Amino acid sequence: MPSTRDLTAAPVEPGDATVSYRGDRFRRYLDADTIRTRVQEMGRQIGDQYAGQNPILVSVLNGAFMFTADLMRALDIDCEIDFIKLSSYGAAKVSSGEVHELKSIDADLEGREVIIVEDIVDTGLTMEFIKDRLREYSPASLRVATLLHKPEATEPDLTLDYVGFQIPDLFVIGYGLDYGQLARNLGDIYILDDSA
Ligand code: 5GP
Numbered sequence: 001m002p003s004t005r006d007l008t009a010a011p012v013e014p015g016d017a018t019v020s021y022r023g024d025r026f027r028r029y030l031d032a033d034t035i036r037t038r039v040q041e042m043g044r045q046i047g048d049q050y051a052g053q054n055p056i057l058v059s060v061l062n063g064a065f066m067f068t069a070d071l072m073r074a075l076d077i078d079c080e081i082d083f084i085k086l087s088s089y090g091a092a093k094v095s096s097g098e099v100h101e102l103k104s105i106d107a108d109l110e111g112r113e114v115i116i117v118e119d120i121v122d123t124g125l126t127m128e129f130i131k132d133r134l135r136e137y138s139p140a141s142l143r144v145a146t147l148l149h150k151p152e153a154t155e156p157d158l159t160l161d162y163v164g165f166q167i168p169d170l171f172v173i174g175y176g177l178d179y180g181q182l183a184r185n186l187g188d189i190y191i192l193d194d195s196a
Contacts, residue, residue: 007149007166019190021179026172026190030165035147035175035189038164039067042145043074046115046162054078055113057145058105060130061085062184063119066176067147067164071117082107084133086126099129109137115161119176120148122169124158148172148189170194 017028046055054077059068061083072081085103114134121127127144134142145162152169173179174186183190 007163017188018193019173019183019186021173021182024179025193026174026183027193028188029167029172029191030175030189032175032187035164036070039070039147040074042162042164043071043076046071046145047075047077050075050077050079050113050115052077053113054080055115056080056082056107056109057115057117058109058130058134059083059117060119060126061103063176063178064117064147066184067119068117071145080107084130086129099126101133105134105137109134109139111138111140113141114139114143116142116144118144118146120150120172121146121158121160122150122153124154127158127160128155147175148177167191 019026057068057072057079059065059081062085068081072079082105083103084101084105087098087100087102116127116130116134118127118130127146131142131144143161144159146160147164149160149163149166150169151166168191171179171192172189173183174189176184177189178184
């Protein structure tokens with residue numbers, strides 16, 4: 001079930017650390033402790049709902065690799081993993097609106113409890129694409145866990161079952177999320193500083 005609590009991210013104070021990539025400045029928005037605490041909570045919630053089952057996490061490469069690793073470690077139930085890879089933004093900061101599958105999953109999802117694990121849902125086009133694609137395998141159930149969600153940008157009809165943080169409609173990097181393949185290694189999440 002989707003959580004009904006307020007998930008709006010509480011950013012750290014402005015003026016805190018900033019980083020620059022490719023001439024754009026980003027300010028720290030969610031620190032590693034805040035992310036860790038929330039991912040642990042998500043793990044407990046998912047673990048409770050899937051108690052006694054063996055869900056398979058389908059992690060969306062590349063951005064979700066870090067979140068997936070931490071979420072999986074926060075699950076105290078049997079669970080499995082597979083990966084899907086789709087075309088990304090490249091070096092752009094806005095969605096091209098086109099999604100292509102670059103790597104399909106290997107596992108047999110028929111009759112399985114499937115949880116798609118995504119780093120961020122922006123317009124929701126990518127998630128719609130993945131859900132449609134995975135439904136073709138006839139899973140017993142299909143849910144979505146995303147660390148970040150930009151509600152202002154997303155198609156209203158898209159159901160997201162587990163959301164870590166709701167964030168403004170601004171480009172973010174770090175904790176697996178890239179800017180032209182850079183910045184994935186940052187432990188904190190940074191948001192584009194649009195005041196610059
Ligand atoms: P959507 O199809 O929902 O518009 O975009 C989903 C994909 O775009 C995500 O999986 C992610 O790879 C990328 N994306 C969307 N917003 C951001 C963002 O703010 N930062 C980064 N680094 N990637 C994003």
